[in-house]
Amino acid sequence: MTFGLCACNQQTDSTSVLQNRIDSLEIKLANTYKPGFGDFMGSIQAHHSKLWFAGQNENWELADFEVHEIMEAIEAIQKFQSEREESKLIGMINPPLDSINNAIEQKNSILFKNSYILLTNTCNSCHEATDLGFNVVKIPDSSPFSNQEFKPKE
Numbered sequence: 001m002t003f004g005l006c007a008c009n010q011q012t013d014s015t016s017v018l019q020n021r022i023d024s025l026e027i028k029l030a031n032t033y034k035p036g037f038g039d040f041m042g043s044i045q046a047h048h049s050k051l052w053f054a055g056q057n058e059n060w061e062l063a064d065f066e067v068h069e070i071m072e073a074i075e076a077i078q079k080f081q082s083e084r085e086e087s088k089l090i091g092m093i094n095p096p097l098d099s100i101n102n103a104i105e106q107k108n109s110i111l112f113k114n115s116y117i118l119l120t121n122t123c124n125s126c127h128e129a130t131d132l133g134f135n136v137v138k139i140p141d142s143s144p145f146s147n148q149e150f151k152p153k154e
């Protein structure tokens, strides 16, 4: 009897030790830095701009790189921002991205331009749908990145 009770108390002790460890790990996890929705969008904005200048210069290798950077950021939003209501709408960007991928594969400047317009319109459709209609994305006039060459390497 005494032995049984003792073992039972030991079990309770180790269970509460484990529970304390779980609690402190959960607190640590909750305080771990993860990029916010806006951080991903800022990155997408930069790659959206670079993608344009790569395409304009028929630098298909760079364009391919940039469109994949956008795709990675979209996947990261789905993974790290899944609790945000807006994330449910992110899939609308896939068809224009597919279209751009096609244009790049075919090295087709006209298809690239049309797909890019579609992509940009989709950025804005989502902003409209998420009460961010004031946040208007457009085709860039000039590259903000004067330290990057967009022409293909000879």
Ligand code: HEC
Pocket: 037, 038, 039, 041, 042, 044, 045, 048, 086, 087, 088, 089, 090, 092, 093, 119, 120, 122, 123, 124, 126, 127, 130, 132, 135, 137
């Ligand atoms: C889910 C639909 C959705 C799509 C698709 C989308 N956005 Fe956004 N965008 C958002 C949301 C939500 C925010 C606000 C994020 C926040 O809470 O900080 C945002 C914010 C932004 C911002 C504001 C960042 C700032 O600090 O000024 C930019 C720029 C931006 N998006 C660019 C783009 C571009 C470029 C595309 C298309 C390639 C795009 N977005 C597609 C939902 C979307």
